[in-house]
Amino acid sequence: MPTSQDSEVSSNGPAYRLNPETTSESTPLLSNSLQKRCWDKFLKLPGLGFMCSLGSGVFVAICSLMFKLLPSINPLEILVFNSVFQTAIFASVIIKTREPLFGVQGERCFLLLRAIIGAVSATLIYSAFQLIPLADASTIAFSAPVFVNVFACVLLGESCDGFHVVTVLTTVTGVFLISKPPFLFRDEQDSDVSTSDRISGSCMALGGCLGMALVFVVMRKLKRTSYSSINIVFSSSIVILDSVVLTVINEWSFPHCGEDGWFIIVSVISFTVASFLQTAALKLEEAGLVSIGRTINVVLSFIFQVMLLEERVGWTSVLGAVLVCSSVGVIGIKRCKNST
Incomplete structure (x- = not known):
């Protein structure tokens, strides 16, 4: 998901908390002292970082919905469109700020x-x-914050106590319930989703989740690199990788104008806005609170699935989502307490 990718940059304490002086110097749109003062006051509004995290979760859910509403287009092609637009946005920022x-x-x-x-x-x-x-x-993708401590323990030598072991086991159980392996849930299989697709899709989502968790750990090493540089290199990598894959498998379709075109536009805008709000949330608020705010993504996904996509939701999916969200929420609360 966009960039769903940076919701847990820091394991303990504030994640890149915003410095008003640094912000004023690196914001090209602020041309005079009055605008700078107004901007600094805006950044100090209570709960602004949490609201940004909620907004990021909303736009991630909308972007994901657009992917489901475009079944005739390979999702990698939509991702390329989104990344090209995001690359252009951050490239303009880098040109302006000369980073x-x-x-x-x-x-x-x-x-x-x-x-x-x-x-x-x-x-x-x-x-x-x-x-x-x-x-x-x-x-499944949202469960990435739970696995951050596992990678941090293995790669960075950080402590991993019984609390983290329990949250990981709870999350894995939730993912297990969502994937519905046929040898245990033979009578609970969805009629509209084949067993092979469910297993393959769940493995893909889990693989992406683990990759995101690893990204969060790597992000801790990027202490001086600007977010504009991080995002433009990331978006460019998506464009290159997915373009090569689409060319090899010959899946380019180039959607026609009309309804599909509007869905693409909404997806592109949502992808970029979600990335911006997520970056802002991480600069303004602790990573734990940001991860709690983004639980709205899961809630909206269930609502969209039932009301707009008209797909039924099984009890195993609901129970799995409760377990995953509970693990992420508990970790978020603990990190918030550790940072105070």
Whole structure:
């Protein structure tokens, strides 16, 4: 999902909390001191970061819905359109602010690693939308924050206590219920989703989720690289990777104008706005609270699936979503308490 990708940049404490002085210098639209003062006051509004995280979750859900409403178009092609637009937006920011395109020296290898892993992760997650119900794919992808501590423990040597083990096991159980393996849920299989598609889609979503968790760990090494550089390299990587894949499998379709064209436009706008709001939320608020705010993505996905897509929701999917959201919520609350 967009960029759903950076919702847990920091495991403990504030995640890139916004400095008013730095913001004023790096915001090209603020041309005089009055505008700067107004901007600084706006940034200090209570709950602004949490509201940005809610907004990000809403636009991620809308973007995901557009993928489901375009079944005749390969999801990778839609992802390419979204990434091209986002690349253009961040390229204009870099040109205006004159920031280094490929980040600062000493962090470029991590920037490249973040872009490659993020591109593969996004490709897997959005491909899963074509195979399994919207709410199921969104829930599995949303569980990424739970696995951050696992990778941080293995790669960065951070502590991993019993609390994290329990949340991981709870999350895996939730994903297991959503995937509905046929050897345990033979009577609960969806009539509109084949067993092979459900298993393949769930594995794709889980693979994308693990990739996102790894991205969050790598992001901790990008302390001086600007978000504009991170996002433009990431978006460009998606364009290159998915364009090559679409060319190899010969799946370019180039949608016609009309309803499909409007869905593409809504998807592009939602993808970019979600990325912007998520970045703003991470700069303004603790990562734990941001992850809690983005649970609205899962809630909206269930609503969209039932009311707009007219697909039934099984009890295993609901129970799995409750387990996953509970794990993410508990981790978010613990991180908020640790940062105070």
